[in-house]
Amino acid sequence: MSTHAPGLDDGPHTSGGPPPGGRYDALVIGGGIIGLVTAWRAAQRGLRTALVDPAPGGGAAWVAAGMLAAVTELHYGEQTLLGLNMASARRYPDFVAELQEASGQDVGHRACGTLAVAFDADDRAHLRELHTFQQGLGLESEWLTGRECRRLEPMLSPGVHGGLRVAGDHQVDPRRLTAALLTACERAGVAFHRDRAERLLLAGDRATGVELTGGVRLAAERTVLAAGSLSGRLAGVPEDVLPPVRPVKGQVVRLSVPERYAPFLSRTVRAVVRGGPVYLVPRENGELVIGATSEELGWDTTVTAGGVYELLRDAHEVVPGITELPLVETCAGLRPGSPDNAPMLGPTALPGLSLATGHFRNGVLLTPITGDVMAESLAGGELPPEAQPFTPQRFTARSATPSPGAPGAAHSPAQEQHI
Ligand code: GLY
Numbered sequence: 001m002s003t004h005a006p007g008l009d010d011g012p013h014t015s016g017g018p019p020p021g022g023r024y025d026a027l028v029i030g031g032g033i034i035g036l037v038t039a040w041r042a043a044q045r046g047l048r049t050a051l052v053d054p055a056p057g058g059g060a061a062w063v064a065a066g067m068l069a070a071v072t073e074l075h076y077g078e079q080t081l082l083g084l085n086m087a088s089a090r091r092y093p094d095f096v097a098e099l100q101e102a103s104g105q106d107v108g109h110r111a112c113g114t115l116a117v118a119f120d121a122d123d124r125a126h127l128r129e130l131h132t133f134q135q136g137l138g139l140e141s142e143w144l145t146g147r148e149c150r151r152l153e154p155m156l157s158p159g160v161h162g163g164l165r166v167a168g169d170h171q172v173d174p175r176r177l178t179a180a181l182l183t184a185c186e187r188a189g190v191a192f193h194r195d196r197a198e199r200l201l202l203a204g205d206r207a208t209g210v211e212l213t214g215g216v217r218l219a220a221e222r223t224v225l226a227a228g229s230l231s232g233r234l235a236g237v238p239e240d241v242l243p244p245v246r247p248v249k250g251q252v253v254r255l256s257v258p259e260r261y262a263p264f265l266s267r268t269v270r271a272v273v274r275g276g277p278v279y280l281v282p283r284e285n286g287e288l289v290i291g292a293t294s295e296e297l298g299w300d301t302t303v304t305a306g307g308v309y310e311l312l313r314d315a316h317e318v319v320p321g322i323t324e325l326p327l328v329e330t331c332a333g334l335r336p337g338s339p340d341n342a343p344m345l346g347p348t349a350l351p352g353l354s355l356a357t358g359h360f361r362n363g364v365l366l367t368p369i370t371g372d373v374m375a376e377s378l379a380g381g382e383l384p385p386e387a388q389p390f391t392p393q394r395f396t397a398r399s400a401t402p403s404p405g406a407p408g409a410a411h412s413p414a415q416e417q418h419i
Helices: 033-044 079-103 121-136 146-152 174-187 228-233 305-318 320-324 367-378 385-390
Strands: 013-015 023-029 049-052 114-118 142-145 162-166 191-194 197-202 207-212 217-225 246-256 268-273 276-282 287-291 327-337 344-347 353-357
Touching: 023 033, 023 207, 033 049, 033 174, 033 353, 033 367, 049 217, 079 174, 079 367, 079 385, 114 121, 114 146, 121 162, 121 268, 142 146, 146 162, 197 217, 217 367, 228 246, 228 327, 228 353, 246 305, 268 305, 276 305, 287 305, 305 320, 344 367, 344 385, 353 367, 367 385
Parallel strands: 023 049, 023 217, 049 191, 114 268, 217 353
Antiparallel strands: 013 191, 114 162, 142 162, 197 207, 207 217, 246 287, 246 327, 268 276, 276 287, 344 353
């Protein structure tokens, strides 16, 4: 969700450098989690890989809460996306183990489950319907009374009248995940160009690399646009393959739980308050992340009094004790929204150009599977079957394999197919 980065923007420079012959096998534009995981997995396949970003390690994950909430964040009409989300959730334990080994860093993965709670009759009806929907799809979730919810989480408000326990929806710390990916990329030999990508380079009807600020040109067999909400803004990309991503603002508040209050919450708690969703994500290091607003305001990343007020007001309704906790940070960022809320993965109709963008609410969750399917495709294989409903070509006018019904949110294949 973010444009904020953790202080790595120390001016254009390069580590790694172009390979002999000057042409990379894979050139990734964007150093957020999606670009980093793509570069890491590509380098592991033996591809000479470069990544372009003025401040790698920032991006949406810097703001994200890190819920791995395939089941509790299920939306009607997103059944195909659910299949991808579940497939990525299943990969998480092995992915984390491998990444921690490769980077030597802990990523704060916590297999703690999630509790979604309801207050009034409307909330309960909404959660009951969600429960029925989940069960119809074979997903694991359990209905609890208010008392049972409070037994699990004693800090919950007495006003909680029921809830859904989803034992399989976990969490990870996105900032640590990003830092670990950065180290893993460096150790795997990814060349970092800490500079801005200005323009896609074309030769005939083929993408051949990218031009950086100052005119440096990097040549590549395959270029991947993985720049989150900025992915639709790179000059030189032909209009008919430009990804339809838009920024969707999210504001987040971070509190800290002093030792004397621990454990304040033991698992992620979600609720719908006055029709708006709110979530509280407790980390083992004492951080409590409260999120998030969802605002269609273009490129604005201002933290507003209203946004913070609403988050704290709604979170207070769920867990009144939060007012005792120190407030340590507020931040805002930009989710890369797509017309059907699903990512665009794999080759575009322009030879040499692939996309890994549009992950919207699910970037952290989809990190493992994105790395795997992108690397397979970049190494010359077919886009794996689980990623095929998410081909960029479902939206663009130019299509190597026309999709019936595309483009359009309501009729895109990514929403119509069933898991
Ligand atoms: N997945 C949580 C959010 O986008 O706010």
